[in-house]
Amino acid sequence: MSVGEAAPAVSSQGQAGRRWPVRPRVAVAAILAVLVVAAVAVAVWFLLLRHSAAIDKLVPQSADVLVVADLDPSISQKANLLSLSHKFPNLKNDQALSRRVDDGLNQAFKDAGLSFDRDIKPWLGSRLAVAATVGERTAGLVLVDSKDDARAKAALAKLRNSSSGKVLHWSDKTYQGQSLSVGTPGDGSQPAVYAYVDHTVLIGNDEAMVREAIDADRGAKGRLAESSGYKATLSLLPSDRLLLAYVDGGRIDQRVKDAIRRGTSGAQVPTASLNQIDAFRSLGFALAAHANGLAADLQLRLDPAKLDPTTRTALTQHTSLAHVLAHVPNTAYGFVATTAMRQIVQSIADQLGSASPDAKTALQQLGLTGQGGALGYLSGPGAIELGPDPSSPAPGGALILSTDNLGSFDTFVRNTVAAAFQGGPLTSGGRVRVRNYDGIDVMTVDAPELSQMGYAPSWAVSPKLGTIGTTPDQVFAVIKAGNPQNSITTNAAYAAALREVDQNPDSALYLAIKNAAAALRGQLPADARAGYDKDVAPNLQPLRAFMLTSKTQSDRLSERFFLEIQ
Incomplete structure (x- = not known):
């Protein structure tokens, strides 16, 4: 299954965001003939006369x-x-x-x-x-x-x-x-x-x-x-390129470990963690020009034998991003998605818990960690998207999570909102209202401290998904994207960029440069907009989209970058 299947292009127009820091055939044939002859001549000249660099x-x-x-x-x-x-x-x-x-x-x-x-x-x-x-x-x-x-x-x-x-x-x-x-x-x-x-x-x-x-x-x-390492690395990269970079392991590994020790100011770093660095064999990077943009490949080779069991297992476990990305709105300025969302949330919770016993207890009381906590039911993939918001002068965003237990997710969010009202930051009062959108209840926090800034945090649970948005319109957009014609997967710019990268990655980052730039311009003061139109906009105009995908295997990490230029 791919990241998102490229469907017929459906035009999408971003909305305003928040202010933020012929000729005759014979003649044509003759011209083409001359061009073909010239091209052949140039090719022969390059093949016969250029010398080989040493x-x-x-x-x-x-x-x-x-x-x-x-x-x-x-x-x-x-x-x-x-x-x-x-x-x-x-x-x-x-x-x-x-x-x-x-x-x-x-x-x-x-x-x-x-x-x-x-x-x-x-x-x-x-x-x-x-x-x-x-x-x-x-x-x-x-x-x-x-x-x-x-x-x-x-x-x-x-x-x-x-x-x-x-x-x-x-x-x-x-x-x-x-x-x-x-x-x-x-x-x-x-x-x-x-x-x-x-x-x-x-x-x-x-x-x-x-x-x-x-x-x-x-x-x-x-x-x-x-050398075998150099050959193995280059075999993973495109041979037709403009730029090549190669980094060998060996001494690099030791230098990195020494730098980490110095950077920790004497704090003990577990030896097992440092030894993971020894798994680094080599890194290769290649940049090439395509007809529609610039493409780059990065390959990080690893020695599985030098990785701990947990890391080895993580490198070979894959789930698809397709379900999550299918709910990213087609008007999104960009998104970042990963199949490791559960691990990321777990890592944050662990760090908070180890830093303070009170924080650990609070996370359990909120229903994030502990028995029956929402964290234990996160199934992996997740995404954060940013896009226009019709209900606010600001762009908004949404966190989209895959979960196997919608009740635990809803309970965690409700507990968090209640804690915010009871001695938390929302002390001036407020309420939670419910609106039904397309058969799904959307809860919205109405609080003076937030509404004056253009925020109305909202959440909803739908089949296998939990969504938290900056406003109810952001949650509505995610629900609406469940219809393919409203999903990022039918966006022409996204589809074009997707064809140039990994079709089934473990993580992906996408930026609709043209739409985001238009939104940025709309938020600039009049005096700044004139300078933007003169000096910045003309150079941004050819840039349509940027996409990065990443995928792991037992012995390497592969990344693909693409900058679409039109």
Whole structure:
């Protein structure tokens, strides 16, 4: 069963929210023929003339982190990226896009005494990477593929003679037949090291790492690209991409544990909990351009043998979000949903109970915990949605929970409301009124302290669902969404985003950017709205929706991100 089945698009219009901080066929055929010939020619040129970057050979296996940007991606990636960028007002054509990028890079290299246009762009090749080794002093290495040896070497010399380079004491060395230069600062901090190896510029802050890169290129030392962990991680990611990031476990695990110990200021962290970190094998991330937006994949590989039994079981237990999401209104600005809602509520209750004996007792008296408590009947999936509210100048929201015992849920909410009236925050009086909507009783708290802020907390219980809303209209919308034509599952923007992510995840986050932005604009003061329309709105206009899904398996966590651009 999927998150939500994409049905025929039904237009939805968000309401105001609360103020909140032809031509002849022959000619067409001729043009198409020319375009086809041109495309084939370009493809052949790329296949025959472009050289292969050596970066994969130069990154040593000792590297813990690697980020690679493909400056010369596949033709489809280029076409998609250009098409997407042209949807933004300041990037309407290739010239404008190129100029913006060049201007930004010129500014970035200015302090180093270099001009991107003159000193770097002429030799810049197809890939750029950053590698790092974690330790007491992190060693970093920048690797830049070059298509012009002479110009690349000239740029290195200019960097050395720049104002920042002149303050270093330089020494030139030879290692395995390769020249490398080391600039040592007078304060004993990490040096600047550069070399030019196999048509690749190497710039780092650790001489040993540069030497390892030279050894890796020669095949004298292992390469990260040939390691089993790297291969296993990349096999889970799309090969056609713009950006790749990889993090290896090993030393990273130990550094994370040390950081946690320091962050707890001496408090004891259970060893078993810290040892869970050892299960981290590697992390991979890839970014790609699709015809309708940007997609990203994240894979976190785990070693099940190093996880405790509870965690191992949790990773393989799955329930569907479909029933809960089917009740999210199609006008929602966004939602977050998870199959682990019960575990989340349990964790919050445990933390409150451990912090105070009185809090633990109060939760039992309210009917959340203890025998027969509402928590014990939560069946897992739940969602929080935010959307327009016709009864309030503010956007409202609702908490939707799956429960196997509607009575326990209703009792908990009633007890909480009663406690609020009896010595709680609602001391100025108020009442609970009941309204029947579509055959379901909806209870609403009428209290002066809340109504003056636009809130009228309401709740209802319906088959297998408990709903708590900021106003009765929010609960009505959830009940109404039980009819498919009123559910988020029939929203065109949601359906389009859903096609690009995991169809049956353990958790999901969705944001209808266009609708949320329109609601935000409607709440701005007149003077601020003018600035918004000029500077912000044009750049938000192409952004339609964002969605993130997450799913666990016995040996990994997988996440998929998608930003829809139209």
